[in-house]
Amino acid sequence: MDSYFIRPEHPADRHHIFDVHVQAYGEDEEARLVDTLRAEGSFNTALSLVAVHGDRIIGHILFPPITIESRNVTVAVHPMFQCLGIGSALIEEGLEACRGLGHRIIIVVGHPKYYPQFGFVSARLQGINVSFPCPDDALMALPLVTGALDGVGGMVRYHPALSMVME
DSSP, X not given: OOSEEEEEOOGGGHHXXXXXXXXXXXXXXXXXXXXXXXXXXXXXXXXXXXXXXXTEEEEEEEOOEETTTEXXXXXXXXXXXXXXXXXXXXXXXXXXXXHHTTOOEEEEEOOTTTGGGGTOEESGGGTEEOSSOOOGGGEEEEESSTTTTTTOOEEOOBOHHHHHHHO
């Protein structure tokens, strides 16, 4: 599908982003989390990207901060537009935005067969852990610059809003 484009979210996108998350996840927990982070000003809006088809938002990705100087990824694509490369495009664009802003590492809890295609590796093998139950293969890290994971280890501390959902 080539008839979409990706851009940073605008203030008027909030309700549409909420709807995409509800549609993608089948519940509103992720959507409420994004709204909470937005209300608290807890992320850089340049790292909250939307995929737009016509005048409709069909996908969203967000890179909120965590304490090991990296980012956690939240991505959702409306079910009618899944499996068309939109999630991958959002991730690629978001990774470039993170690199452009000087971030060094991305942390994700996600599908172990999906994220490695972007270069994600086991975070636990790097000495990185989370304080909530998470399968080893679902916790992944991506160095955005060579050597970024060298000597990095310890517990990931998420923003309190993320911690309420994940822990």
